[in-house]
Amino acid sequence: xxxxxxxxxxxxxxxxxxxxxxxxxxxxxxxxxxxxxxxxxxxxxxxxxxxxxxxxxxxxxxxxxxxxxxxxxxxxxxxxxxxxxxxxxxxxxxxxxxxxxxxxxxxxxxxxxxxxxxxxxxxxxxxxxxxxxxxx
Amino acid sequence: xxxxxxxxxxxxxxxxxxxxxxxxxxxxxxxxxxxxxxxxxxxxxxxxxxxxxxxxxxxxxxxxxxxxxxxxxxxxxxxxxxxxxxxxxxxxxxxxxxxxxxxxxxxxxxxxxxxxxxxxxxxxxxxxxxxxxxxxxxxxxxxxxxxxxxxxxxxxxxxx
Numbered sequence: 001x002x003x004x005x006x007x008x009x010x011x012x013x014x015x016x017x018x019x020x021x022x023x024x025x026x027x028x029x030x031x032x033x034x035x036x037x038x039x040x041x042x043x044x045x046x047x048x049x050x051x052x053x054x055x056x057x058x059x060x061x062x063x064x065x066x067x068x069x070x071x072x073x074x075x076x077x078x079x080x081x082x083x084x085x086x087x088x089x090x091x092x093x094x095x096x097x098x099x100x101x102x103x104x105x106x107x108x109x110x111x112x113x114x115x116x117x118x119x120x121x122x123x124x125x126x127x128x129x130x131x132x133x134x135x136x
Numbered sequence: 137x138x139x140x141x142x143x144x145x146x147x148x149x150x151x152x153x154x155x156x157x158x159x160x161x162x163x164x165x166x167x168x169x170x171x172x173x174x175x176x177x178x179x180x181x182x183x184x185x186x187x188x189x190x191x192x193x194x195x196x197x198x199x200x201x202x203x204x205x206x207x208x209x210x211x212x213x214x215x216x217x218x219x220x221x222x223x224x225x226x227x228x229x230x231x232x233x234x235x236x237x238x239x240x241x242x243x244x245x246x247x248x249x250x251x252x253x254x255x256x257x258x259x260x261x262x263x264x265x266x267x268x269x270x271x272x273x274x275x276x277x278x279x280x281x282x283x284x285x286x287x288x289x290x291x292x293x294x295x296x
Contacts (some may be wrong), residue, residue: 003242006235007251013232015258017225019267024221028214035194035201036219037226042190044230048183055181057188064175065188068168073193076164077229078200079157086154088271093259094281095158100253100288102166118294125287132280134155136273 018089018096021081030081037081038073094133098126182237186230249292256281 025033057065084092101123107113176182205212232255239248260281263271 003239003248004251006239006242007248010232010236010239010248010252011255011258013228013230013235014252014255016262017228017232018259019262020221020225020228022263022267022271024218024223024225027218028222029204029207031197031200032204032214033218033222035197036214036222037229038190038194038197040223040226041230042187042194044227045183045187045190048234049187052183054187055179055184057179057181057184061175061179061185062188064171064179065185066192068171068175068185069189069192070196071164071171072168072189074196076161076168077193078197079161079164083154083157083161086150087158088263089267090256090260090263090271090273090277090281092154092158092161093256094277094284095155096161096165097253097256097281097284097288098159099162099165099169100249100292102163103170104291106167106170116294119291122287122290122292122294125283125290127287129280129283129285129287132276132283134280136276136280 015093018080018084018093021084022089025081025085030085031078034073034078034081038077091133091136095130098130101126183234186233246293250289253288253292254285256285 021033021037024037028036080092080096083095086092087095104113104119108115172182172185175185179185232252236248236252239252260273260278263273
């Protein structure tokens with residue numbers, strides 16, 4: 001039951017994120033907005049770490065998550081905020097939601113995963129959805 | 137949440153750039169989620185990893201944020217309301233990420249993903265409720281969001 005609550009909270013958190021960002025970015029430049037939102041996120045993260053205690057990472061682990069920071073926050077979140085400012089929350093969030101598709105394409109390309117009929121049907125649905133959102 | 141209505145200005149070139157940026161965000165988020173999965177498997181403790189990633193993102197963004205600030209002119213200060221919204225947005229994003237990671241530790245992906253992937257529908261609902269004067273949503277937007285969510289769920293389930 002608590003797991004269901006977590007999944008629901010994730011949908012609520014991500015779904016609300018775009019709407020709040022859209023409002024805040026009306027009077028803030030995107031890079032500054034991204035920077036401030038990350039500072040707020042880090043504050044919560046550090047509070048949680050203070051409760052559960054940080055793990056010891058080897059140097060390679062630190063470097064790995066620094067790479068994650070550049071890809072996810074410097075590039076991903078900045079594109080997110082700039083897109084939200086230009087398109088609005090609903091259209092932008094619909095396109096961001098296609099990100100699992102990228103993960104799966106990477107798995108097919110680099111981990112030798114196979115392509116199945118349901119996967120192709122899912123991709124067709126996503127593309128149809130994107131066309132509808134873009135034309136709306 | 138509903139401020140004075142200012143519809144989103146989307147001339148064709150602006151909209152094209154917006155969609156390119158949104159596609160870029162999806163590309164980077166999709167890549168990052170693979171990197172996170174590998175990183176957590178190798179090194180454990182997602183929270184420590186997220187703290188390192190957030191700190192890196194903040195340090196890398198600092199020069200751009202400073203340029204943005206200077207670009208607004210001497211004596212400019214961000215409005216309290218804008219600050220509040222943007223910081224709340226950051227908190228919601230971290231909540232979403234942490235709750236999803238927690239849910240995945242409790243339940244299988246096939247249960248978690250269909251629920252957590254439905255977030256564009258939450259966005260559409262909130263826009264309808266709070267931003268109806270500022271952002272226009274029509275039947276195509278809603279149907280498009282539904283198809284994307286359904287497609288992502290199908291792709292994720294077929295992959296597992």
